[in-house]
Amino acid sequence: MARLAATSLLLLLILLTGGCARPPVRELDAARSAMARAYAAGAPRYAGQEYQAAKAALEKAEDLVADGKYEAAQKLLPFATAQARLAARQARKNRAEEELARIQKEREERRKKEEEARRRTEATTRKKTVKHKTVKPKPPTPKKVTRYRVVRGDTLPAIAARPEVYGDPFLWPLLYKANRDQLTDPRKIYPGQELSVPRDFEPGDLKAARSEAEKSPFFGRLRKD
Missing domain, CATH: 1.20.1270 (Substrate Binding Domain Of Dnak; Chain:A; Domain 2)
Incomplete structure (x- = not known):
């Protein structure tokens, strides 16, 4: 009887444990x-x-x-x-x-x-x-000439104004005086004429040439130019 009770209790515990x-x-x-x-x-x-x-x-x-x-x-x-x-x-x-x-x-x-x-x-x-911009070089100064060949359209003031001559139109009397052997009128020059360009003059000669140019028929035209 006791063994049966113990077996029943063990089965109950197994069932309870297995059910959780x-x-x-x-x-x-x-x-x-x-x-x-x-x-x-x-x-x-x-x-x-x-x-x-x-x-x-x-x-x-x-x-x-x-x-x-x-x-x-x-x-x-x-x-x-x-x-x-x-x-x-x-x-x-x-x-x-x-x-x-x-x-x-x-x-x-x-x-x-x-x-x-x-x-x-x-x-x-x-x-x-x-700041360091390259300065354009100035054009070289033309070489001064001692002879000049007249071309069509030239006048004594225009020739005197050329850089290689005098660079000043009021100095044309210097050209006229130096070439009197072939010039009789300063207003009359012709293509092909070869003019002498004097270089051996004094400062006073320049002043006298300008004074003479101002009194000449070219004066008004030169002032306008």
Whole structure:
């Protein structure tokens, strides 16, 4: 009789034990692993909302396991795992977008700095160019001649004004006096005539020549020119 009672009690214990839910060890490990990967991906910073939802679900499930409420914990853990995985994916995406934006910003800043440096260089170059601008050389002074061959359209004042002669139309009387052997009228010269251009004169001769030119028929025309 005692053996029968003991057997009945053992069967009852087996039934009771077999009927209770077991701790969701596998589900708990999966949720914790997913949370660890989300954390490593930077989810607390880049996917805060999803990460906090996963964290809260995992902590609640752990509390349920601690209280022996395995069935309720087993229902909550898949949600914690899914949220943790979502947080990891979102974190990797947001992190990549932030890195791309950072790279683009650095490139733009570098481009602006290079452009500013180029402008400063060009401005400095322009200043140096203006400051040290090459002065165009003056045309060489024509070699003074002692003979001049008359061409069509020449007049004594025009010849005297030529740089290689005197560079002054009012000095034409010097030419006239030096060539009296072939000139009878200062207003009449002809192409092909070769005139002597005197060089051995005194300053007073220049003054006298200008005075004579002013009194001549050429004077009014010379003043207009």
